[in-house]
Amino acid sequence: MVIAVYEAEKSLQLDNANSFQHDNPVATESTSFSDSPSSGQTYPDFPGFDSSSAKVWIYPTNYPIRGYQMKISEAALFQNTLVCLPTGLGKTFIASVVMYNFYRWYPAGKIVFMAPTKPLVAQQIEACYKVMGIPQAHMAELTGSTAAKQRQEVWKTKRVFFLTPQVMVNDLSRETCPAKQIKCVVIDEAHKALGNHAYCQVIKQLSSQTLQFRILALSATPGGDAKSVQSVISNLLISHIELRSDESPDIQAHSHQRSVDKVVVPLGEALTAHQARYLQVLEKFMSRLVQNRVMGHKDLRTLSKYQLILARDQFRKNPPPNIKSPQQGMLEGDFALCISLYHGYELLMQMGLRSLFFYIQGIMDGSREMSRARNELQRTPIFMDLYREMEAMFVKPSAGSGPQEVSTRVMIFSSFRESVQEIAAMLNRHAPLIRVMTFMGQASAGKGVKGFTQKEQLEVVHRFRHGGFNTLVSTCVGEEGLDIGEVDLIVCFDAQKNPIRLVQRMGRTGRKRQGRIVVILAEGREERTYNQSQSNKRSVYKSIIGNKSRFHMFP
Structure with a gap:
């Protein structure tokens, strides 16, 4: 790939930029070139911008080309874009394409990918590395457990950084992070950018020093209501939205059907x-x-x-x-x-x-x-x-278990840790047919059921994917982002007022084959909560698709 880029750029310097089309024989199998909208123009003086490599932007063809991914990637190169794509349709892929092009266009520039938790950061590094050929020697993962002095050194020597927003805020305020060299910022789970969230602090601090950077924000759901969508747009300086829902025609070929059954249980x-x-x-x-x-x-x-x-x-x-x-x-x-x-x-x-x-x-x-x-x-x-x-x-029953291979995989969500344990205990009676693991977030000290550290969380995900377990009972920590592998059945043991939570839960199925979702609701209040949350979600999507002018975009 690197050779292909080199050759293409050499031929560009010989040729006139405009004669460089998609069918240029130099493009190898793993790369295709697209004329950037500005071919043949002179560029304004962007600090650190390499105008010779800017005659093209590069899109990988070593994966099957999906129209919507290519279109969104191109939009995201030229505008601060909020990308809302249902889970499992390749937001990280789009991010990798954008990061790679900025990496080429700004040979001394720095690129930042932020995700809200350490396990998500770890997962995204791996995913990005698979898509785009940025040398591993140029990439770094920065976490709070890296000493500040050491981080300062890494900021100087590396070019592509994966980190949590808290670390970035700390390094910006210490002035160890070179704000003016940052050319591209990717924000995962962007719906979190509300109020004084670390994401908002990062963008505030960066933009107080320079506006020469591109922002790409990613989320499966833009927000719970129009007001929070507007906050995300304002806080992340968004000038363009690319939204696809499950109904969007260009993604239907790539997402599998998911049936949702609602079960209302009387008391x-x-x-x-x-x-x-x-x-x-x-x-x-x-x-x-x-x-x-x-x-x-x-x-x-x-x-x-x-x-x-x-x-x-x-x-x-x-x-x-x-x-x-x-x-x-x-x-x-x-x-x-x-x-x-x-x-x-x-x-x-x-x-x-x-x-x-x-x-x-x-x-x-x-x-x-x-x-x-x-x-x-x-x-x-x-x-x-x-x-x-x-x-x-409720005297505790004992439970035995023995591993064996079963292909169905089930994920059960419940908001309360006590309830997660209870569901697991009930299902354990059906071992070895059902082999259960539990999954919870980090605990606040001392109260009730002990939580899992981030290291334990990654371990659980790994064991669920590879260890012969077929059922994962999880609190809300399992909703977001972590790639738990393919799940056939999702049971929501309780309704969520916030549509974001439900969409995240549903995103765990239908990635590679058909999935089924069952929502179990107590009659009365919980059922009303669920219906309300569904209509909120529809109205948010409607207001974005049908009425973009309603939102104030960053120029």
Whole structure:
């Protein structure tokens, strides 16, 4: 490939640029050349720009050529582009093409690829290396675990960097990252660029020093609503959007059908009875907050954990004048207890009784370190009756397993760690037919179920892909980006308010063959949440495709 480029550029210097067409015999099998829109022109004085290599841009033909990828790549070379492509359709491929061309056009320039977590950074390096022939000696992975002094050296000597945005922010503010030499910035999972996210800080700091760099932002979903899409556009200086949805004709040939089944589960008599008893417990502790006028009286069935947290913040900012400080501490404790109990209520309603039991067991056996809550609950007979009944029901079953090859692969998502463990325990009873692994994000210290370090996360992904396991039960950490391999069936154990989360989950199937998605919803609120999230997603896509003028683009 390098030779092909060299020869092409040599022939360019002899020829007039305009006579250089696609069918030039010099282009080898792995490379094809496209005239850049500006052939034959003189270029403005871009610092560090090599006008001889700029007569062409290069697109690899060592992979099957897909029209949409080529079209998006070309657009992304000449404008700051937000690329929204369903998962599995080659966003990284497009990024590699753009990075490679900037690598050629700016022989001394630097190129940055950012992804939100270390495991994603590691995955993207490998993917980019496969697509484009940037010598490995010119590439570097920078993480927070590399000493700052050492990073300074790497910034000087290498040209293509893969890193998390936090590291980039740190190095920009230390002035070890040479901002003016950066010519191309790729941002993966770009929908995260909201508020004061590290992505936004990087672009702010870079653009305060230079505007001579190209931005390419990648995401499977641009945002949960039009407002957040606009924020991403503004924060990442986007001037052009390339959006494809599952319905787009140019990608249909390349994506496999995915059927989505919605299963609505009624609570049933037993759970309804437990719900009523649990609400009585909640009522008891909530009524103290209501009596002290720090919480309005709400129907407990429609209350949300978020409303409780808002009320507590309000109470902290301006406590009622009649409440003295010892009593303030009491109420603070009541808020904490109600928020915990309400979390339990959500578990009961979405996941069932066993999840509720494991959560509460953590409070009662002291592993959650909530001694005040435990003492209060122990003094509440109606609660203790319920707890003892659950205890009698859920004595842990033992599980055996033995590996064997099965081709079906299943991924199950649930938002709560307790529920992930419970689902895994239930499925383990069906070993060796079902061979289960669990997958969770990094834990906050000390509470409940222990999380996985990033190293363990990569290990799980590797073992699931190669180790004879056929079922992965995951919290939301499995939604984003990590290439878990081909999955045939996805079960969503709970609905997501945010359409981004659901799209990410669905993106785990239908990459190489047909996939099926089953969403299990509790009757009532959870079902409404799901329907709302689906219509949000449709309206965001509609507003981008049908009404681009609605968004303010960066010039």
